[in-house]
Amino acid sequence: MSEQIYKRDSIFGQAMEIGITEMAGFSWRDIDYMLEKMQSITPDQFQAVAKQYLVGGYDNCSARSTSSPIKYQEG
Structure with a gap:
């Protein structure tokens, strides 16, 4: 919770907190x-x-995600 106090010490921190909460x-x-x-x-x-x-493994999960690498092509 001390993180919250330090975050409010700067305008940027306050703006981030408000923006993230609203989003x-x-x-x-x-x-x-x-x-x-x-x-x-x-x-x-x-x-x-x-x-x-x-x-308990994947049976209890409400969401799953998989990812695959993509090839980088210089262009």
């Missing part, structure tokens, strides 16, 4: 509220979500 579909007015809610998450809650979405 994610939230209002910049809710930034402090969201930080409060994130700080209230317990380690047990965090672990439960991690187990649900990150552990």
Whole structure:
């Protein structure tokens, strides 16, 4: 959370925080509220979500992604 304090020390940091929040579909007015809610998450809650979405292989994933390299052609 100290990262949030340092981010607000500069105009650029504030602009980035507001822009990213708005692009994610939230209002910049809710930034402090969201930080409060994130700080209230317990380690047990965090672990439960991690187990649900990150552990257990691909069967539990809601999204998958594959990538293939492409050949670079000088032009």
